[in-house]
Amino acid sequence: DKMRLVPFGEYVPARSLLGWATSVGKAAGEDRMRGTEQVVMDVGHGLRIGPMVCFESAFPDMSRHLAEDGAEVLLAQSSTSSFQHSWAPEQHASLAALRAAETGRPMVHATLTGVSAVYGPSGERIGSRLGTDASEATVYEVPLATGVTPYVRFGDWPVHGALLVLAALCLTEGARALRVRRSAPEPPGQPARTAHESPARPGR
Structure with missing residues (x-):
């Protein structure tokens, strides 16, 4: 279950104070239920994957914990239909390259709507991406890697x-x-006054 929910999209922070946002926009009418812990899944043939859900790929600590727990491939599933005709799908897919380079694990960013892409363990892109105008599925050869990066x-x-x-x-x-x-000397041409001197007063 998704642990990092989108503010106002999937929950309203401090709803007792900010609940009015639901009446003026498309904020979440009710808070979604959060997951309680990350899991690593064994998908057979000794391969272990670390799943994340959509917005969670923006958080490096989540991919780090999955790599620590033995994930060999990171996988983010997403659907960004709300942002289909904007720059957001491209940016969202690019986050997977960062997570791959940080953890030294390949990452698959798979979307129902959005940009789908695969990145190798150094953050390099594998094959071509599927853009927002594509309606198809593609099979990729994903290179695995071992070892621990400094970030992990x-x-x-x-x-x-x-x-x-x-x-x-x-x-x-x-x-x-x-x-x-504070210790800088006074500028030249302005002699310091002695204690008994006082400024001249104009005559009456």
């Missing part, structure tokens, strides 16, 4: 660590710039 091994913590280092650098440089500005 370490996850997101290197990225989070890099962001913390960047934030610390920005704070340090900001404090240094503020300190230099």
Whole structure:
């Protein structure tokens, strides 16, 4: 069952506050039921696949967990009929290339309506894609791969660590710039006043 639901399309976040959205648009009239856990499926001949549903291919942590659990092929099923005549189907299919390269596992992006495509374990496209104007099925030879990529091994913590280092650098440089500005000498031509001097007052 799908775990990552589309906001407003399949559920309304904070429905008690934002439920009015259903009266002015096509927001979900009721929240769909969420899945509780990811699964790896054994499809026979020793092949294990990691399924995702539509929007879930946008989340790298989901494909990472499937690869960790032994999936040899990632598979996303989708139907993007609501966006059929826009740029969305192309972009959605391209996400599969990212997931494949991150996990080192081939990924199949199969759609009822939309763009269907297959990507190898390095993110390279296998064969031709089926566009939104196609009404057919195609068989692909999908290359398998073994091994563990750095992303599957370490996850997101290197990225989070890099962001913390960047934030610390920005704070340090900001404090240094503020300190230099405060200690900067007065511009030439304006002698500093002594304690007993006061500005001249205009005569009456």
